Amino acid sequence: MSTTTHPRPRPMVAVLAFCGAVVAVMQTLVVPLLPHVPDLTGSSRAATGWLVTVTLLTGAVCTPVLGRVGDMYGKRRVLLASLGVLTAGSVLCAVSSDIAVLIAGRALQGTALAVIPLGISIIRDELPPERVLPSIALMSSTLGIGAAIGLPAAALVVDRFDWHTMFWASAALGLLDVLLVLWTVPESPTRTSGRFDVPGTLGLATVLVALLLAITQGAAWGWTAPPTLALLATAPAVAVLWARHELRTASPMVDLRVSARPAVLLTNLAALLVGFAFYANSLATAQLVQEPTSTGYGLGASLVVSGLCLLPGGLAMVALSPVSARLSAAYGPRTALALGAAVMTFGYLVRFFTSHSLWLIVAGATVVACGTALAYSALPALVMRAVPVTETGAANGLNTLMRSVGQACCSAVVAAVLAQVTFLAGGRSAPTLHAYLLIFLIAGGAALAALAATLCLPPGRPAASEPATPALPSPAADPAAQAGTVGTDGATKSAPAFREGT
Known part of the structure; x- marks a missing residue:
């Protein structure tokens, strides 16, 4: 945290949270449009799927990379660049109906996922201790809040207006974000020294692209098809070489020694x-x-109604993020994360038995969203408690990346289950109710596994006795990096710790 705190913390936190929500909306913006894209653009369904896949790929690669760049060269500077690229990508989508241009624009939009970990790092650097936990809880929750609110909003736009309108709206929001950041967010003086790890960046990008392409395209290509098998073989092979490089370099892209700590790994x-x-x-x-309704369990709801079913969950996430912060402050973020995972598990148990009426479906979905809010809000506090202050951007970027990888795996599993567990209804093939119940069981199992991983985390110590988190130097580490952080004036400064309970 900087020695001088920001004089206007409330506007700054509100702006950063708004930026995070806008970025999260971009991740789900095209989902309601996907069934109509082939007719609107004259493209194939396979090409249409890339509107989601390319955003996932660029977001996964850029999130940890830009987090590291922000740690080294200035978080506000990288934040503004990310928002600028998001705005450019939105304009590109708004002015064209060509599928190749749309995919390129969506790729640019995906890079802005780094805004969320960058915002969390700025909050840690700039705010007084008593404001840190509530603010990072809100910032982290925007990843879920934006997704929950974005789906019904996008569905409403697609239903009532020309589909390009939602991209013009996203461009306007991106530009507004840039202006608000320029007005309220200062540049953090906390920097890490060393050189940017280009080979490590390329290696990480290769691993992520190979892995996520295999996960997202495996069902379409075939899980035993040569491209899928080649990607699945490439990812671990390159990962081994990348890890060896990261352990030997003085300024690694990802500090694997820190990442291997149980507190970070779990x-x-x-x-x-x-x-x-x-x-x-x-x-x-x-x-x-x-x-x-011909399926015997379906409700035949419209696209807008299906999106609105998620809106109560999004609002609940907004309300519960400060609750999670209070739980983290009083009992530690480990407790808040465990409670969130437990609530998600209970929510899927509710969903398993209540999938026949609209209001019960909404109630079950909202319970899961409440658990998500508690869990998402606690994750950054756990990360920042376990890493040096000079690595918060990269560490939170990696944590955000793991959430995205989980979402990619989920998308592949849901698509596979709904495509395989089917029956004939009304003259067409449709998923059975058991397919959806199986999805709820799998997702509930994932939440239960998250609870188990959380309970294995080392318990936090009281704030008063918790010492500064030291950086773990690599064998050839830069002495200046070990000594502390480097301010914008070039002077080396000691790095204060984030303490649980602040």
């Missing part, structure tokens, strides 16, 4: 599992209520 595992369980809630709900 937190990231919990993030992946919570991301899986959260996304299943959104995907299954939106499709379940739209199934035709």
Whole structure:
């Protein structure tokens, strides 16, 4: 945290949270449009799927990379660049109906996922201790809040206006974000020294692209098809070489020694599992209520109604993020994360037995969203408690990445179950009710596994006795990096610790 705190913390936190929500909306913006894209653009369904896949890929690669760049060269600077790229991508989508241009624009939008971990790091650097936990809880929750609110909003736009309108709206929101950040957010003086790890960045990008392409395209290509098998073989092979490089370099892209600490490793595992369980809630709900009544269980709801079913959960996430912060302050973020995972598990138990009426479906989805809010709000506090202050951008970027990987795995599992567990209804093939119940069981199992991982985390110590978290130097580490952080004036400064309970 900087030695001088920001004089206007409330506007700054509100702006950063708004930026996070806008970015999260971008991740789900095109979901209601996907069934109509082939007719609107004259493209194939396979090409249409890339509007989601490319955003996932660029977001996964850029989130940890830009977090590291922000730690080294200035978080506000990288935040503004990310929002600028998001705005450019939105304009590109708004002015064209060509599928190739739309995919390129969506790729640019995906890079802005780094805004959330960058915002969390700025909050840690700039706010007084008593404001840190509530603010990072709100910032972290925007990833779920934006997704829950974005689906019904996008569905409403697609239903009532020309589909390009939602991209013009996202461009306007991106530009507004840039202006608000320029007005309220200062540049953090906390920097890490060393050189940018180009080989480590390329290695990480290769591993992530190979893994996520295999996960997201495996069902379409075939899980035993040569491209899928080649990608699944490439990811671990490159990962081994990448890890060897990261352990030997002085300024690694990802500090594997820190990431291997149980407190960090288990937190990231919990993030992946919570991301899986959260996304299943959104995907299954939106499709379940739209199934035709001829299936015997479907409600035949419209696209707008299916999106509105998720809105109460989004509002609940907004309300519960400060509750999670209070729980973290009083009992530690480990307790808040465990409670969130337990509530998600209970929510899926409710969903398993209440999938026949609209209001019960909404109630079950809202319970899962409440658990997600508690869990998402606690994750950054656990990460920041376990890493040096100079690595918060990269560490939170990695944690956000794990949530995205969980969502990608969930998307593949949901698609596979709904495609395989089917029957004939009204003359067409449709998923059975058991397919949706199986999804709820799998997602509930993921939430239960997240609870188990959380309970294995080392318990936090009282704030008064918790010492500063030291950086673990690599064998050839830069002495200046070990000594502390580097301010914008070039002077080396000691790095204060984030203390649980502040």
